Amino acid sequence: MEIQVKWQGRTLVVEVADDATVGGLKHALFKQTCVDVKRQKLLNLKEGGKPARDDRKLSELALPKQIMLMGTPDAEIETFKFDEANNPLPEVDDDLDLDGADGAALMETCTRPENLQKLARRVENYKLEPLNPPREGKKLLVLDIDYTLFDHRSNAEHAHELMRPFLHEFLTIAYRHYDIIIWSATNMKWIKVKMEELGVLSHSDYKITMLVDHLAMVTVQHEERVFNCKPLGYIWQTLRCHYAPHNTIMFDDLSRNFIMNPQNGLKIRPFKNAHTLRATDRELLKLSEYLECIAELSDLSGLNHRRWERYMRKK
Structure with a gap:
C-alpha cells in the first residue's frame, strides 16, 4: 500500500507491504530520508491516544490521510555538531553580577536611545511566526537552551544523555500557567535540531509557542563591556497583545542576556558535565515549584527573581 508522509515541507509517498508494521514503515522512511529509525517520530500515528508501537501492523490502525514525520538526518546532525565544535560560542567566564550592579x-x-533603536530594528526586520498560538490569560516563560536545558559541551552518542534532568516534567508543569518560548544564541536550524532530538517539539503534554535565535539579539555596552543580549522587548512588541513585563519571566544561565530587562530575569544554575551531574541536578524540579507558586500573582514585575529560593522558603 502507499502511504503519504509529510516531512520538512515535502510530501513523500512510501510503498510498504499490506501487512507492514509501524517499524517497517520507519525503515522504509529511513531509505528515503536518511533519518535514523530511532530518531523518527510519527506525530499523528496513534494507538489509543499514544504513539503506535513499532510492532503494530499498519492495517490495524486508523491511518490518517497523511502521516507527519519529525526527525533530522544523521548527516545533517553531524554537520551541525561539526559547525558548533569548530565555531563555538565563546565561554563567558566573567558574567554580570546583577546583585552588585x-x-x-x-x-x-x-x-539608552541607541539600544532602543537596535531593538526597534529587530522588531521591524526580524519576523518570526509562532509555532503555536498564544493562549489567552497565560503568562510567558522564556528559556535559554545551552547550559539551561542542555549541556552542549559534553560528548555523547545521543542528545538525551545531555538533557537536563526532569526537562519534560518541568515543561509540562510550566505549561499549565505559562506559554513557553525558547530563545537561544545559536542559529535557528540548530535550535530546531536540538529541540526535535530532545522531543520538545513533539511532546503531547505541552506545546512551544515560538523559537527565537541569535538574529533577535542586540549588542549593548554596559559600563566598559560590550556584548550581545536577549531583549524581551522583541517578544513584547512582536506579540504585544499577549505578553508584557508584568507577566513574563526568563531563565538563562547568563544574567548578561537579560541586561535590557533585569527585573524579568532569573539566573539558573548552569548544567555542565552532564554525565556526572545528572544524578544530582534538581534545578528544574525546584524551579517548576517556583513557577507554580508565582503563577497566581497578577504582576511578576515586583519580584526579585534572584532571591527565588528565599521566596520559596518563606512560602
Whole structure:
C-alpha cells in the first residue's frame, strides 16, 4: 500500500507491504530520508491516544490521510555538531553580577536611545511566526537552551544523555500557567535540531509557542563591556497583545542576556558535565515549584527573581 508522509515541507509517498508494521514503515522512511529509525517520530500515528508501537501492523490502525514525520538526518546532525565544535560560542567566564550592579547604570543601559533603536530594528526586520498560538490569560516563560536545558559541551552518542534532568516534567508543569518560548544564541536550524532530538517539539503534554535565535539579539555596552543580549522587548512588541513585563519571566544561565530587562530575569544554575551531574541536578524540579507558586500573582514585575529560593522558603 502507499502511504503519504509529510516531512520538512515535502510530501513523500512510501510503498510498504499490506501487512507492514509501524517499524517497517520507519525503515522504509529511513531509505528515503536518511533519518535514523530511532530518531523518527510519527506525530499523528496513534494507538489509543499514544504513539503506535513499532510492532503494530499498519492495517490495524486508523491511518490518517497523511502521516507527519519529525526527525533530522544523521548527516545533517553531524554537520551541525561539526559547525558548533569548530565555531563555538565563546565561554563567558566573567558574567554580570546583577546583585552588585549599579541601579543607575542598569537603567541607563536599558533606556539608552541607541539600544532602543537596535531593538526597534529587530522588531521591524526580524519576523518570526509562532509555532503555536498564544493562549489567552497565560503568562510567558522564556528559556535559554545551552547550559539551561542542555549541556552542549559534553560528548555523547545521543542528545538525551545531555538533557537536563526532569526537562519534560518541568515543561509540562510550566505549561499549565505559562506559554513557553525558547530563545537561544545559536542559529535557528540548530535550535530546531536540538529541540526535535530532545522531543520538545513533539511532546503531547505541552506545546512551544515560538523559537527565537541569535538574529533577535542586540549588542549593548554596559559600563566598559560590550556584548550581545536577549531583549524581551522583541517578544513584547512582536506579540504585544499577549505578553508584557508584568507577566513574563526568563531563565538563562547568563544574567548578561537579560541586561535590557533585569527585573524579568532569573539566573539558573548552569548544567555542565552532564554525565556526572545528572544524578544530582534538581534545578528544574525546584524551579517548576517556583513557577507554580508565582503563577497566581497578577504582576511578576515586583519580584526579585534572584532571591527565588528565599521566596520559596518563606512560602
